[in-house]
Amino acid sequence: MTIFYVLLVFVLIAAVIAIETKNLLSSVICIGAVGFGASLLFLFLRAPDIAITQIVVEILGLIILIRATIARDLTFIGGDREFFGMVVSVVVIIAISLVGVVVLTTLPVVFGDPVFAEVPNAASQTYLSEGLRDTGAANIVAAVILDYRAYDTLGEATVLFTSIIGATVILRKKTKKLLEEPDL
């Protein structure tokens, strides 16, 4: 239980540093730390699938993507913050924390324990008890995303495919021209 609060505080501090710092590289690394803390949280919440996906996407999708795509001379973030924006963000943060405390205290179980263990007739009970017999997959997450809810995965794959097509088409001419030139 204590580990959740330690990780939550770590994630919050990293998120605040990521917003406040002026250096783009340290900001990106702080966001990586946020993702790492979140993936550890998922691991302790007994959700290893989402933990693996979280850490992989956070590392590749964020740090490597930004390292590979941002030019080296654009590493500083400029601009000052207005007073009004500061007040609004503080108010929003306090409101969200209050709502979070209310949610935590009204949960039917202790934070970190699965809800379906306490709530009778939860939908996930069906998947857990019938999943292995219905699909034969020992990993219930795979059984859900590739058998029970395979349409969702198809839609996800379509979205990814379409976005890749869009990106390559938009950047195509420049890419072709650059590939003929010698490397920098």
Add this chain to the structure above:
Amino acid sequence: MKGMTVIVKTISVWVKMIIFLFGIYIILFGHLTPGGGFAGGVILAASYVLLMLAFGREFVLKSLPLGLASKLDCVGALMFIFIAILGLVFSGTFFVNFLYQKYLPGEALNLISAGTIPLSNIAIGIKVGASLFLIIFVLSTFRHEVSEKKEE
């Protein structure tokens, strides 16, 4: 982009193989252990992006040309649809797990079990890996264009 120092290059050649094998493991055992097509595909893409960062863009094109990457992307997507249509053909319902229900039940917790789920995992892994590699490659090429224009 000419790549980094000799130390980085040597280590990335070794580490790349381990990362690639780990991605294949995550994809193949997606129906038994945590992981699956998406996470494994991202790991496969990461191994090539690591090569790209360490050696430069020209080097990685020798082992994975852009044409091959886009073909792999399409192959993965078509394979996934094909598995879904096979369910329609053999069992009468789109996306039904026909292999498990009719032909190859397999024993739970074995590598060959769960019917079409491992096949779908492989298809999604190929698709996600190829497309993420493509998007990072194209974006990094675009970055060079932007920084060149700034210098002019």
